[in-house]
Amino acid sequence: MEQPTREPSPTVGELGETAVLARILPRLEPGEAALLGAGDDAAVVAAHDGRFVVTTDLMVHGPDFRLAWSRPHDLGWKAAATNLTDVAAMGARPTALVVSIAAPPTTPVSLLEGIADGLRDALDALAPGAGVVGGDLSASSVLTIAVTAFGDLDGRRPVLRSGARPGDVLAHAGARGDAARGLKVLFAEARDADGEPDADLADAARTRHPLLVGAQLAPSPPVSAGVVAATSGATAMLDVSDGLARDARRLAEASAVGLDFHAGALGPDPLTAMAGAEDHGLLATFPAGTTPPEPFEVVGVVNGDAGRLTLDGEPVDTSGWDPYSGWDGGTG
Ligand SMILES: Nc1ncnc2c1ncn2[C@@H]1O[C@H](COP(=O)(O)OP(=O)(O)OP(=O)(O)O)[C@@H](O)[C@H]1O
Ligand SMILES: Cc1ncc(C[n+]2csc(CCOP(=O)(O)O)c2C)c(N)n1
Numbered sequence: 271m272e273q274p275t276r277e278p279s280p281t282v283g284e285l286g287e288t289a290v291l292a293r294i295l296p297r298l299e300p301g302e303a304a305l306l307g308a309g310d311d312a313a314v315v316a317a318h319d320g321r322f323v324v325t326t327d328l329m330v331h332g333p334d335f336r337l338a339w340s341r342p343h344d345l346g347w348k349a350a351a352t353n354l355t356d357v358a359a360m361g362a363r364p365t366a367l368v369v370s371i372a373a374p375p376t377t378p379v380s381l382l383e384g385i386a387d388g389l390r391d392a393l394d395a396l397a398p399g400a401g402v403v404g405g406d407l408s409a410s411s412v413l414t415i416a417v418t419a420f421g422d423l424d425g426r427r428p429v430l431r432s433g434a435r436p437g438d439v440l441a442h443a444g445a446r447g448d449a450a451r452g453l454k455v456l457f458a459e460a461r462d463a464d465g466e467p468d469a470d471l472a473d474a475a476r477t478r479h480p481l482l483v484g485a486q487l488a489p490s491p492p493v494s495a496g497v498v499a500a501t502s503g504a505t506a507m508l509d510v511s512d513g514l515a516r517d518a519r520r521l522a523e524a525s526a527v528g529l530d531f532h533a534g535a536l537g538p539d540p541l542t543a544m545a546g547a548e549d550h551g552l553l554a555t556f557p558a559g560t561t562p563p564e565p566f567e568v569v570g571v572v573n574g575d576a577g578r579l580t581l582d583g584e585p586v587d588t589s590g591w592d593p594y595s596g597w598d599g600g601t602g
């Protein structure tokens with residue numbers, strides 16, 4: 271495996287689990303909901319509401335990220351961000367993360383420290399008050415990061431995918447297509463002559479396209495907009511991880527409604543905006559005749575055409591990302 275950092279660092283195999291944990295845990299905050307954070311057999315987290323929201327998301331070296339492209343800080347940031355948006359998509363306030371990492375014994379400890387710093391910085395930026403309350407370490411030939419996130423509904427009902435009604439306003443918050451454009455830049459400009467991801471080429475691509483490559487490697491989704499949508503009466507919501515069209519179809523099917531997007535609301539390249547995965551924006555519906563709250567923007571309307579997705583009335587491609595067909599198993 272390529273050395274992901276140029277600083278000399280012992281490997282996790284040289285230090286061992288206890289010493290690695292002693293270097294990671296001081297970098298993390300348990301957060302306001304933690305009655306007992308990391309250090310015992312399990313954490314104790316307050317759930318004032320009496321219910322808690324829970325979700326999990328896995329990042330695997332290969333289909334989900336490449337060490338040559340992502341810096342350790344990016345990995346921690348993205349692992350937090352993707353989970354926080356799933357909590358937000360329920361209309362909940364994120365409270366706590368549990369983080370499990372399987373890494374080859376040859377992994378520099380600095381890589382796990384960087385992941386911890388990225389987790390902490392993403393929590394600070396996207397979900398202040400939430401923290402990391404525990405996790406696990408193990409060894410594996412493939413670097414794998416599994417995060418489980420918890421959230422609190424603060425007495426509200428959860429916002430489901432199934433609540434949209436014909437006539438509702440369709441609205442979206444966050445980037446549309448930038449993460450996919452960033453991934454395209456990396457595949458086009460950050461692979462060596464053999465097609466393998468290359469760290470120096472990735473640095474150069476990031477310098478040339480900071481917004482797009484940043485949106486792919488360390489996205490800043492509108493996490494706080496989830497609670498804003500819920501308190502503003504959103505009828506349905508989901509986070510857009512696999513592509514706006516593919517995820518919109520999930521909402522349309524769950525609600526048994528049709529969704530018609532307005533091309534004019536999707537920027538200069540509506541098809542890329544509809545296809546691009548990993549923006550982790552929030553797609554929500556609001557009652558007919560209402561103005562969606564900021565940062566939501568109206569992107570279309572809900573109709574009675576059950577399960578049908580259209581762009582200015584025309585059918586759209588809803589294939590999007592699927593880990594079992596979207597990854598070629600190793601090349602690039
Ligand atoms: N291995 C599994 N065991 C049990 N439930 C699963 C498993 N994998 C997925 N699910 C459930 O299936 C549903 C759809 O999963 P999917 O990962 O497509 O949605 P998601 O979590 O919103 O995606 P994303 O994390 O990309 O936003 C979720 O409710 C998820 O909890
Ligand atoms: C190196 C590399 N190859 C491919 C991709 C593309 N990719 C990975 S996960 C995902 C969607 C969300 O996944 P999930 O639904 O599992 O949360 C997409 C589009 C990437 N980011 N990096």
Ligand SMILES: [Mg+2]
Pocket residue numbers: 356359508509510511
């Ligand atoms: Mg989701």
